[in-house]
Amino acid sequence: MTRSDQPSAVSLQPTGHHPLGAYVHIPFCRQRCHYCSFNTGPYRPAAMDRFLAALLREIDRGGEAEWAGRVTIGTVFFGGGTPSLLEPEELETLLDRLGKRFALAPSAEVTVECNPESLTRDKAEGYRLAGVNRLSLGVQSLDAGLLVRLGRLHSPEEARRAFEAARDAGVDNLSVDLIYGLPDLDLPGWEATVRGALAWGPEHLSAYGLTLDEGSRWHGEGVAGLPDEETVTAQYWSLARLAREAGYEHYEISNYARHGFRSRHNQVYWRAEEYLGLGPGACGFLGGVRYGNVKPVERYCAMLDAGTLPIGTHEILTAAQRKAERRILGLRLSxxxxxxxxxxxxxxxxxxxxxxxxxxxxxxxxxxxxxxxxxxxxxxxxxxxxx
Ligand code: SF4
Structure with a gap:
């Protein structure tokens, strides 16, 4: 293994065996959730504008690589942060630029992570018309008190309205994100959330157990009322049962899908295939090299202003590491x-x-x-x- 934290001291060369995934990180949120450890900061329109100009430059720089014309992008995932803070026109500009600099497959899966409070019918329709064909809605819970405790900005009703707005706008591939193992969440409370979300009929469901990672408020300050292991385990099993009864396939440790609706983008990760990482803190994997962009948004923008790719770290994996990684990632899938x-x-x-x-x-x-x-x-x- 060779590691380096020298910016841009690496030459990336995809093998091109499969279409590439592209992860695009949008690093802003209106408010930081108490469990969040992601690379995100406060949303300010001016900061978003500066960031988007830098992101377009990063796409342009990537597109100058001699291999750019030889690869196809098969999936695009806008994650964050809160990508649904983007206006449809902004998203369209990004997708157009990706399609100009790389070959974007006509059948590409294009997903946008959305927070319910920032998703309206018009926005969902604008996204769809811009080329987005999948939305992933960060619902997390349908318990009003818990949502407040988590620091979320939406109520259960707003989550349902956002889901229905996306459907009305013609989005026929919707995923819902939930979290179990939350403070003071008992088994009946969790089952009510799962049943409620499944009743909406999403094509896909992701449900993760709460982890208090470094960088989150709850990691620093602690949080009362965390359920014991037995309760968390019972929540996992009830989720697996309810999803199965509703016709979903448990195709990955934390993911469930109706037939034909697995997340194609996430399967790129689990199959150890190659992907581009764009945006601050985004990670990519090309030609056996895992790389990460610098995390601070200002540094990311400044590097691109200076004409430098914003790669902050990279690691060249040995054949043995790649084998170990491939089998662990593969075992995540059913x-x-x-x-x-x-x-x-x-x-x-x-x-x-x-x-x-x-x-x-x-x-x-x-x-x-x-x-x-x-x-x-x-x-x-x-x-x-x-x-
Ligand atoms: S959990 Fe999601 S919405 Fe909440 S602060 Fe983190 S990135 Fe933003």
Whole structure:
């Protein structure tokens, strides 16, 4: 492994075996949620304008690479931050520029993460007309008190209205994000949120257990009322059951989809395929190099003003690291990985099978739902040299 924190001291060269994903980070929010550790700062119109000019420059710079004409972009994901702070015209400009500098596949999946309070019917329609074909709505909970406690700016009713507005605007691929393991959230409360969100009929559901990562307010100050492990586990299992009963496939540890509606963009990550990272703090993976853009928005803009790509760190993965990464990422998916990828871990595979954490069929190894639940510790075991 070679690591460097020298800006731009790396030459990126995708293999081009698959269409690339493109992650575009929009680093502003109207208010910071108490559990949030993402690279985001306060929204100011002038700061957004300056950032968007820099982002267009970054796309232009990327498009100058000699390989830019040889690759196709198959998925675009606008994440944040709050990408739904963008006006449809701004989003259209970004997509047009991406399509001019790279080949954007006509069938590309284009997703925008939206916060309910900043999504109206007109905006959703504007996004759709600009080329967006998937929206991911950050609902998190349908408990009014919990939403306030989380520092969210929307109520349960506003979340439902935003979902319906997107449907009215003709968006036929909608995902809903939820969080379990929240302070003072009991099992009936969680099931009410899951049932409520499933009743809207989203094509896709993401549900993550709360983590208090460094950089979040709750990590620094602590938070009272966190449920015990048994309750969190019960919430995971009730989610898996309710989603299954409603016809969703549990296709990744934290993700559920109706048939044909898996997130294509996220599957690029889980299949260890290549992607561009654009925007402050965005990460990319091209030709065996993992890289990250500088995080502070002002530094990002200044580097692009100076004509420099804003890459802050990079890591050249060895063949062994890539293999280890591929199998861990692959095991996140219900598709699992070829049995041959785990042949050197036969005793571990055997013990997981006996514990009901893994199944082997059709020459593939797949984690079970019980295995998904324990995946963090299973992946640690997998990385141990003598396991
Ligand atoms: S959780 Fe999302 S909406 Fe909340 S502050 Fe973080 S990035 Fe913004």
């Amino acid at each position: 598709d699992g990985v070829p049995f041959a990828w785990l042949e050197d871990k036969a005793p571990l595979v055997e013990s997981w099978k006996e514990l009901g954490l893994l199944e082997v069929a059709d020459d593939r190894c797949r984690l079970t739902e019980a295995g998904f639940l324990l995946s963090d510790s299973l992946f640690v075991e997998l990385l141990e040299p003598r396991s």
